[in-house]
Amino acid sequence: MSQSLHLTAFMRPVSLHTGAWRYPGAYADANFNFTHLKAFAQALERAKFDAFFMADHLAVLNMPVEALKRSHTVTSFEPFTLLSALAAVTERIGLAATASTTFDEPYHVARRFASLDHISGGRAAWNIVTTSNPDAARNFGLSDHVEHGERYKRAREFFDVVTGLWDSFADDAIIRDQESGIFFDPERMHVLDHKGEEFSVRGPLNIARPVQGWPVIVQAGQSEPGKQLAAETAEVVFAAPRDFATARALYADIKGRMPAAGRNPDHLKILPAAMIVIGETVEEAREKRARLDSLVHYDSAIASLSIALGHDASGFDPDGPLPEIPETNASKSGRAQVLRLAEEEKLTVRQLAQRYGGYAGLAFVGTKETIADEMERWLHEQAADGFTCVFPFLPQGLEDVTGTLVPELQRRGLFRTDYEGATLREHLGLPRPANRFFP
Amino acid sequence: MSQSLHLTAFMRPVSLHTGAWRYPGAYADANFNFTHLKAFAQALERAKFDAFFMADHLAVLNMPVEALKRSHTVTSFEPFTLLSALAAVTERIGLAATASTTFDEPYHVARRFASLDHISGGRAAWNIVTTSNPDAARNFGLSDHVEHGERYKRAREFFDVVTGLWDSFADDAIIRDQESGIFFDPERMHVLDHKGEEFSVRGPLNIARPVQGWPVIVQAGQSEPGKQLAAETAEVVFAAPRDFATARALYADIKGRMPAAGRNPDHLKILPAAMIVIGETVEEAREKRARLDSLVHYDSAIASLSIALGHDASGFDPDGPLPEIPETNASKSGRAQVLRLAEEEKLTVRQLAQRYGGYAGLAFVGTKETIADEMERWLHEQAADGFTCVFPFLPQGLEDVTGTLVPELQRRGLFRTDYEGATLREHLGLPRPANRFFP
Ligand SMILES: Cc1cc2nc3c(=O)[nH]c(=O)nc-3n(C[C@H](O)[C@H](O)[C@H](O)COP(=O)(O)O)c2cc1C
Ligand SMILES: Cc1cc2nc3c(=O)[nH]c(=O)nc-3n(C[C@H](O)[C@H](O)[C@H](O)COP(=O)(O)O)c2cc1C
Numbered sequence: 001m002s003q004s005l006h007l008t009a010f011m012r013p014v015s016l017h018t019g020a021w022r023y024p025g026a027y028a029d030a031n032f033n034f035t036h037l038k039a040f041a042q043a044l045e046r047a048k049f050d051a052f053f054m055a056d057h058l059a060v061l062n063m064p065v066e067a068l069k070r071s072h073t074v075t076s077f078e079p080f081t082l083l084s085a086l087a088a089v090t091e092r093i094g095l096a097a098t099a100s101t102t103f104d105e106p107y108h109v110a111r112r113f114a115s116l117d118h119i120s121g122g123r124a125a126w127n128i129v130t131t132s133n134p135d136a137a138r139n140f141g142l143s144d145h146v147e148h149g150e151r152y153k154r155a156r157e158f159f160d161v162v163t164g165l166w167d168s169f170a171d172d173a174i175i176r177d178q179e180s181g182i183f184f185d186p187e188r189m190h191v192l193d194h195k196g197e198e199f200s201v202r203g204p205l206n207i208a209r210p211v212q213g214w215p216v217i218v219q220a221g222q223s224e225p226g227k228q229l230a231a232e233t234a235e236v237v238f239a240a241p242r243d244f245a246t247a248r249a250l251y252a253d254i255k256g257r258m259p260a261a262g263r264n265p266d267h268l269k270i271l272p273a274a275m276i277v278i279g280e281t282v283e284e285a286r287e288k289r290a291r292l293d294s295l296v297h298y299d300s301a302i303a304s305l306s307i308a309l310g311h312d313a314s315g316f317d318p319d320g321p322l323p324e325i326p327e328t329n330a331s332k333s334g335r336a337q338v339l340r341l342a343e344e345e346k347l348t349v350r351q352l353a354q355r356y357g358g359y360a361g362l363a364f365v366g367t368k369e370t371i372a373d374e375m376e377r378w379l380h381e382q383a384a385d386g387f388t389c390v391f392p393f394l395p396q397g398l399e400d401v402t403g404t405l406v407p408e409l410q411r412r413g414l415f416r417t418d419y420e421g422a423t424l425r426e427h428l429g430l431p432r433p434a435n436r437f438f439p
Numbered sequence: 440m441s442q443s444l445h446l447t448a449f450m451r452p453v454s455l456h457t458g459a460w461r462y463p464g465a466y467a468d469a470n471f472n473f474t475h476l477k478a479f480a481q482a483l484e485r486a487k488f489d490a491f492f493m494a495d496h497l498a499v500l501n502m503p504v505e506a507l508k509r510s511h512t513v514t515s516f517e518p519f520t521l522l523s524a525l526a527a528v529t530e531r532i533g534l535a536a537t538a539s540t541t542f543d544e545p546y547h548v549a550r551r552f553a554s555l556d557h558i559s560g561g562r563a564a565w566n567i568v569t570t571s572n573p574d575a576a577r578n579f580g581l582s583d584h585v586e587h588g589e590r591y592k593r594a595r596e597f598f599d600v601v602t603g604l605w606d607s608f609a610d611d612a613i614i615r616d617q618e619s620g621i622f623f624d625p626e627r628m629h630v631l632d633h634k635g636e637e638f639s640v641r642g643p644l645n646i647a648r649p650v651q652g653w654p655v656i657v658q659a660g661q662s663e664p665g666k667q668l669a670a671e672t673a674e675v676v677f678a679a680p681r682d683f684a685t686a687r688a689l690y691a692d693i694k695g696r697m698p699a700a701g702r703n704p705d706h707l708k709i710l711p712a713a714m715i716v717i718g719e720t721v722e723e724a725r726e727k728r729a730r731l732d733s734l735v736h737y738d739s740a741i742a743s744l745s746i747a748l749g750h751d752a753s754g755f756d757p758d759g760p761l762p763e764i765p766e767t768n769a770s771k772s773g774r775a776q777v778l779r780l781a782e783e784e785k786l787t788v789r790q791l792a793q794r795y796g797g798y799a800g801l802a803f804v805g806t807k808e809t810i811a812d813e814m815e816r817w818l819h820e821q822a823a824d825g826f827t828c829v830f831p832f833l834p835q836g837l838e839d840v841t842g843t844l845v846p847e848l849q850r851r852g853l854f855r856t857d858y859e860g861a862t863l864r865e866h867l868g869l870p871r872p873a874n875r876f877f878p
Binding site for chain 2: 077084
């Protein structure tokens with residue numbers, strides 16, 4: 001259990017909320033205008049955030065066209081190019097990129113993260129995903145998605161290969177003695193020669209060991225094999241619990257698996273994703289959120305809701321409550337989440353659709369004090385080691401967090417007032433991994 | 440035929456010369472110290488270079504360990520991460536990255552270049568290579584290298600898929616009307632649905648059309664299919680002629696193929712790679728080069744020479760002339776090049792080995808005037824549209840070019856004194872490609 005919070009910013013492609021680009025003052029072009037991303041990253045660095053996280057998908061998101069044409073997700077930067085550019089204009093903030101183990105190659109992934117780690121002076125992190133969007137498969141020569149269990153099997157071996165490649169050179173292998181002309185010591189280079197069920201990769205990597213030894217390993221899978229992979233490999237988990245109770249259960253579950261995997265539970269930070277909407281009063285915050293939700297077009301919202309329910313909702317009375325609907329084969333957890341939301345907040349069909357079509361995950365909506373109270377509780381009661389902040393809209397939603405919530409957390413001693421170390425590992429309080437071939 | 444020169448900088452991994460890191464004043468850590476690369480790129484931009492080119496290999500270069508341990512090529516940045524970082528700290532210079540069609544996926548390559556083009560405001564270029572290093576195959580699950588003809592067949596289709604993906608959105612597809620809530624017009628999005636012999640890629644790309652329409656296409660293959668691919672697709676050719684005569688022949692050859700491919704020969708710029716060593720006098724330049732060559736360790740040099748000759752040269756008298764040696768199965772062109780070098784410059788075995796082990800390609804060694812004369816001749820006699828400059832050592836070799844040769848070329852009206860346009864296409868005088876689906 002940490003004594004203070006870790007905060008990362010979840011940028012995908014800018015805000016996750018589908019109405020965000022329409023909010024008053026929003027930069028509608030931020031998904032492909034680097035100037036804005038640079039300003040966001042620099043503001044987060046001034047607020048001493050642990051990391052800027054660029055989520056990623058390998059296809060246009062699968063939505064009905066009525067929703068898609070209203071969605072800013074249709075265009076976005078690619079993470080390595082974006083984060084490398086940000087590395088050059090920031091100095092301390094961590095840079096976490098998603099890379100897929102299902103549709104990429106270990107040699108490429110190992111190299112890019114090692115290179116980002118060298119460019120940024122030790123600030124890179126890899127969010128290992130197995131890619132749940134089935135449309136991605138069709139962009140990579142497959143007609144069907146790779147099966148879930150097989151994806152995780154491949155992910156586990158992918159991790160072994162990538163970390164093995166990062167260990168190609170001992171930390172002291174590169175001598176570069178201009179006098180003798182010896183650039184490196186071949187005895188301190190390891191040829192991996194990996195031959196596994198999924199991969200054959202010879203190595204060595206053609207880049208010196210990363211500054212952090214290994215870039216920080218992040219995992220965000222929520223399934224049984226996802227949690228197991230996290231317990232075995234991850235140093236940060238981006239979680240998506242719906243509330244405090246599920247967060248605590250998840251926290252105990254994943255950390256509980258770690259000793260059996262030979263790991264210290266302190267070497268993993270669990271950071272649930274939470275949208276943060278701040279007002280001068282709780283009422284004002286709720287109004288901001290309602291206003292934001294109202295920017296999700298009804299056609300688009302109802303299309304998303306129909307998919308989640310597995311039932312065409314377009315004929316329902318928008319201003320009435322959600323009617324009884326028969327169970328179908330649609331994703332059970334998605335459907336259950338919608339039904340719960342409708343019941344808990346007594347939303348009309350329209351509000352429910354807009355909420356669901358906007359951002360359906362965990363949200364802290366209140367004043368800086370009420371939100372700091374919540375965060376403090378999650379931290380102290382072992383539901384979280386910090387949060388992966390989702391900004392409701394940009395730039396204002398981000399400035400609300402950095403300008404009001406962060407100072408409040410700092411006042412309470414819950415968040416750093418300056419970076420203490422230089423690398424992301426140091427920000428997170430994580431050990432630098434030993435080289436497995438040159439311990 | 441252009442009336443003025445185009446200049447790009449060939450950075451791989453910093454200098455191609457294997458002795459460069461030992462030259463007095465050289466930064467021995469430049470291959471993994473971003474600060475140096477940033478300074479180089481900014482200096483090249485101040486000199487109004489067309490582009491900074493990051494060459495790339497997908498394995499540690501295949502050399503005997505005696506040579507390898509003395510080579511700075513063992514570690515290097517990965518091009519997308521490096522060039523994206525440079526994009527954030529430069530404003531006008533083009534950024535050309537190598538990406539392999541043999542060991543990567545069209546969807547990834549299309550996305551990364553599109554993203555780099557957006558981040559840089561239209562400065563990206565893609566050097567299409569089929570990867571000649573056979574060791575690369577073993578880092579990607581193959582035991583043998585993909586056969587040469589097959590590699591080029593794949594490259595051609597890869598190009599079609601990537602350019603098709605870049606055309607996923609019409610230039611005016613992204614509307615982002617905050618009032619109506621329409622982000623883009625689905626009628627102006629094209630789903631590629633490519634099904635070819637090598638690839639099945641559905642699309643669309645999840646990024647808006649690149650600023651340049653397409654990033655600039657570069658090709659550096661020297662074989663028959665390489666030249667044909669260039670004639671069909673390339674807008675820049677990085678060539679490697681050994682002298683003026685072969686350069687003119689190559690120039691005529693590639694440009695001569697273009698009309699049959701339906702292309703205007705002016706829409707391709709041929710830029711031979713040339714190492715540039717500048718002195719106050721020709722004699723001083725030759726001394727610099729000799730000094731540089733002498734920094735190539737004899738063990739390492741002789742190992743490289745032996746491979747090139749297909750014959751163990753380690754027993755030869757280092758200070759005598761190259762003895763007669765029987766022909767073998769080794770690469771014929773490499774062997775012929777060595778023999779020619781030995782004869783033309785009357786080099787001893789040691790000098791030959793060091794020359795060959797250092798940098799065996801075309802070199803302009805002289806004063807700013809003699810080199811400008813040469814360049815002018817190549818330009819006016821249709822041997823080149825400019826050059827891909829290889830710096831013998833860094834930073835000094837680069838500063839010699841930007842500080843003395845470039846002003847001399849500018850004085851003669853052979854090189855721009857400022858950028859006229861904003862994009863790399865504009866620097867190169869290349870048209871912006873029409874969108875094939877939304878002409
Ligand atoms: C905070 C968070 C961030 C995520 N980021 C990504 C991402 O960038 N790319 C992606 O394909 N999936 C992302 N996911 C999805 C997960 O990787 C995972 O696929 C999903 O939670 C379903 O779990 P499972 O894969 O274990 O079945 C993210 C999930 C969470 C909770
Ligand atoms: C100036 C220049 C730059 C090159 N850059 C690269 C590179 O970055 N990566 C690579 O694998 N090959 C590179 N090559 C090699 C060519 O792509 C090509 O493989 C080689 O010239 C052999 O020709 P072929 O492939 O047509 O047989 C380069 C060649 C030249 C002349």
